[in-house]
Amino acid sequence: MTSNALPTVIATLDIGGTKMAACIADASGPLLRVVQSTLKSGKPDTIARQGLRLIDQCCQQLQIDPAALQSVGVSSCGPFELRDGATGFIPPNLCGGLHNGDDLPNDWTFLPLESVLRERFTTVRIANDCVAALHGERTFGTAPANSIYVTWSTGIGFGLCVDGHILNGKAGNAGHAGHMLLSDTSEVLCGCGNRGDLEAMLGGRNFGKQLGKPLEVIFSDAQQGDTHALQVVQEAARWFGRALYNLTTILDTEAIFIGGSVWRHNEALLAPLVQQEITDRFPALTRGVTVQGATLGELVTDMGAFALVLPTMWVNDWRARRAWESLRSESIADTH
């Protein structure tokens, strides 16, 4: 196979602070997904090399020659940093060398990614996990030219599309809107050092802590009509809606797609409250803006990574057959 030929197989990596997943696909769709805990000790290139090994293990199980792979799409936690023109990342929950990573068994301050993957792949496309997710929703779902993807989970992250262009920014960090300052009175501290930004106030990690109860209990109490729990949820939806209103007025957005565990488990309760908070304001910009659950579910970042490198001629067939729905997922034992 020459480098100009269309690929017969492609690979993806989805790198998170807790788990990493590799997938292989051919024209028929994604074939296998293998998952492993993300390594947290060794040299700074540990994580990128773990990704390469995971792809190899995926190939081995599928009896595919790893040399047939030339393209890899990567969705990764961030933020990203460019060094010598190559994308690496500095996630606070993996880098022990950053001020707020004292509980991690490493002194990492920068993790190379693109430079390592280029040793093996001709085409390497990397996007923040939520940016990748929006590529997924645009390619396989119904997200229109002016749309937002947001995940409300432990953290809160965004992918932003304007005029059909998914935003990257100077180092691929567009969409870090979870670190938008919302409140001038909230004292809750975010991992980034801010007080009163969206993620500090509503990210799953902090939100539960502030309430002194697990998040699931609050939502379940609210669903059963507990007045105090309902107030807490309404207040949270109001802040989340204010953030989405801000993005709508900044970007002139048409549709908002929401994923992540906090949203998925409580969509029926949250959706009308969030919708109301947006459309109550500045009608010229918010009229007709829709809020809905993401369509790709838990595979959204993997499918987003595929969208980054997918040959155009595979797209319609994958969409028509919802090729991702039959994807097999396997856990691989930790190696550390």
Added chain:
Amino acid sequence: MTSNALPTVIATLDIGGTKMAACIADASGPLLRVVQSTLKSGKPDTIARQGLRLIDQCCQQLQIDPAALQSVGVSSCGPFELRDGATGFIPPNLCGGLHNGDDLPNDWTFLPLESVLRERFTTVRIANDCVAALHGERTFGTAPANSIYVTWSTGIGFGLCVDGHILNGKAGNAGHAGHMLLSDTSEVLCGCGNRGDLEAMLGGRNFGKQLGKPLEVIFSDAQQGDTHALQVVQEAARWFGRALYNLTTILDTEAIFIGGSVWRHNEALLAPLVQQEITDRFPALTRGVTVQGATLGELVTDMGAFALVLPTMWVNDWRARRAWESLRSESIADTH
């Protein structure tokens, strides 16, 4: 001249709530700018037709045949609304039919723009005035691929560029970030109905009112070291900086260019405070972000309107000669 030939002359309109300006240019640069008060009574197409007459008057003075014009670039106040695929606008300070326009001598609720201009021009490109300004700064100034233009004046408006693409949004309203909610305690009401958005807090119209003194007096007192005035200015710079930090973390911006009367008269005082407020936060995204005055000064929206329709082959010469610096401006008596 056929419609396929390169234009020999082009026109622009800059439509504001108080004044309207028309310009004509040929390959050598902008030739003449005529200015008139924006009309506020008559039929809803009054303003678009005033624009056409102003262009004709410009042609007449230059002894140019109006039929030679095929392209018009328009920078206009907003917000915009699409009707039958054509851009019109619904500015609250011109439309008496909107709830907050009770002091206006009309009952307008929508002003056609593109549909009227298309009666005369083959090419019509319309942008919000701050979006046009960023087109100007990108074409004639030094604004890089990930940059923001902001005007701090009576109102506060933005143009946003990400990955070299200047954002439009679903109806051309991207950049309405002056209506971003910043404070959960401020009770100041914005023209859009929000409380605690950026424009409510810092727009020249409201800012002075809150203080009970003209804005110019506050800034001049602050420059002379008056402690209270200095506190007020520092607080304002802090809020303005928070808004710019929010946009930087949302868009992964590289450089911010600021214009408008409030900024222009007080840049030396404001710039270091605003810069500090941005770079004190989230270093992965804010490191190296620059804050500076816009380079095109008071002609920024006119030059932005030219940038929308300028033949590519004129650009380098205009830039090299700073062709706009010799532009002659004339006031035309009001017709109402």
